[in-house]
């Protein structure tokens with residue numbers, strides 16, 4: 001019955017979109033995401049996927065096509081990386097503001113200058129505040145499953161979803177992936193119903209200029225001002241946590257795989273130190289935890305799966321009784337610290353948790369990160385914490401003089 | 402003339418009370434554009450004076466469905482509508498993108514070129530008021546030589562207007578036309594024709610703008626007429642590569658009655674700092690273009 005194939009992360013993302021019967025696909029080439037939509041172009045031209053494939057001249061236009069096609073009721077998909085994602089920035093805001101359930105596979109890559117085609121997560125982290133849900137995957141199975149889940153989440157809460165996974169580390173690495181049954185996916189994912197239909201039968205002016213204040217329409221009904229609409233977007237993202245968790249649970253029931261809802265944990269029950277991260281660096285951290293345990297340090301891992309909305313409650317729960325936290329991440333909020341570290345600390349503040357949190361910036365622009373190095377970093381942090389150092393930022397494997 | 406007017410669709414799609422300035426050439430043109438396009442149309446438009454004309458949420462003065470898009474993205478937005486409607490089996494609807502000169506000649510040119518090269522089935526309308534009017538009359542690549550704008554406030558614009566029609570013609574699209582709100586029947590006919598053609602169609606409307614060009618609002622139609630009389634604006638269409646003068650420009654070409662550009666220039670405050678040398682350059686530029694059109698019409 002089960003259909004297991006050996007495939008790359010990019011194939012897995014394309015397969016996810018195909019199983020969701022996406023109707024409009026638009027894309028522009030950029031390493032390492034290119035093969036996601038090349039694969040789809042192939043299916044479309046062979047007649048294996050009935051979709052409109054729009055080969056535009058830039059990523060700005062890619063996201064625009066997604067926005068307009070989604071507005072008239074089509075299920076849309078795209079994929080990009082790095083500068084492609086940055087070039088979409090204006091349209092990412094517009095998509096979220098329009099409350100459109102677009103799904104984008106973001107194959108994480110560093111950003112210039114200077115040019116790097118290699119992996120880190122600066123591209124998607126730089127889009128953190130655009131109003132998109134962001135989910136970070138650990139392996140290729142999670143990619144295909146998450147793309148399918150992403151449509152159900154997006155179409156329920158009317159927010160776009162970015163499915164993020166690490167360039168090359170996952171995008172170009174082959175692993176066994178079970179392809180879900182197409183009919184079961186149809187049962188899991190109901191057809192997309194747009195919140196507003198743009199059609200001549202019911203003329204509307206969608207996304208016009210809006211005032212700061214509320215205003216009456218032609219029938220005298222008081223309508224939202226700009227800020228009220230923005231609150232609704234925030235409210236939708238905050239509320240999407242429950243939808244994410246339920247979607248994950250329903251998916252597990254139907255397909256037998258649970259990727260952890262908002263976050264996942266590894267050997268946390270008896271842990272004296274927790275390593276945290278997103279995507280493949282968190283997978284690496286599980287190996288580091290095993291190494292540390294071999295050396296007598298009871299280490300565990302918390303993998304943040306959904307970064308926006310941020311798993312505030314789950315993070316508090318996971319870190320409540322832990323004496324030390326070490327956050328490893330492939331991004332930097334220049335002039336401060338890693339974005340994930342800052343967010344974790346902010347979540348703990350609300351619960352009055354005073355645990356020391358050490359931050360490691362690692363793997364920028366594809367620099368190698370070995371499990372043994374994460375283990376060693378954790379050991380040195382534990383020593384520093386024992387000596388009273390509550391906060392520390394370290395650039396792992398980096399010349400810092 | 403009266404029987405010609407009777408053929409115009411009597412339906413009004415722009416309701417009274419829109420937010421354009423008095424004497425706005427765009428609002429005159431737009432009324433006829435929509436009459437010609439009729440109901441089974443979806444519009445998409447970027448930030449511009451037209452966004453303002455369409456009204457502020459939750460009230461709109463336009464009775465045709467419209468999707469607002471970002472400044473650079475108009476033609477891509479139309480492409481998405483075309484693809485989305487095809488996916489929803491609604492290919493009966495005409496998709497129309499409409500942008501100002503800034504949204505067409507400048508920031509929107511990449512998306513427009515892409516959509517035209519793909520042969521996207523839509524009409525792109527550029528209403529050309531020769532500057533960034535919504536942000537207060539800054540220079541665009543459509544601004545004519547010698548014009549004062551807020552970003553060429555003392556020395557005036559030093560370059561000629563970009564020949565956008567030529568650029569669009571380079572995409573080998575089936576239909577291109579120019580028109581003016583001062584000649585509404587010519588404009589109406591071109592949109593009726595454009596609606597019937599498949600593929601990418603490009604129509605450029607020269608829309609006088611009283612505050613931006615600095616002339617009294619009552620003179621909009623007159624300024625538009627003078628633009629055509631002097632050859633600053635030439636009414637023509639290019640169907641499958643075949644050039645044809647239309648309306649008043651056809652008459653001028655036949656009778657050889659083109660007036661000097663000074664008649665047009667002297668009525669607008671924006672040209673008050675224009676030098677004699679610039680005036681000569683503008684005249685020669687207009688002459689050169691006109692002779693090119695004459696050669697094409699004869700061919």
Ligand SMILES: Cc1ncc(C[n+]2csc(CCOP(=O)(O)OP(=O)(O)O)c2C)c(N)n1
Nearest residue numbers: 448449450472501502503504532533534535
């Ligand atoms: C990316 C971006 N840059 C700048 C603006 C500001 N802006 C809004 S409308 C406009 C001018 C529009 O000019 P044009 O397209 O000629 O239309 P007009 O206002 O003249 O009718 C500008 C610069 C914007 N909305 N988006």
Ligand code: SF4
Nearest residue numbers: 421422425450534610
């Ligand atoms: S500034 Fe010019 S183009 Fe804009 S609304 Fe006023 S008259 Fe019309």
Ligand SMILES: [Mg+2]
Nearest residue numbers: 501502532534
């Ligand atoms: Mg303009």
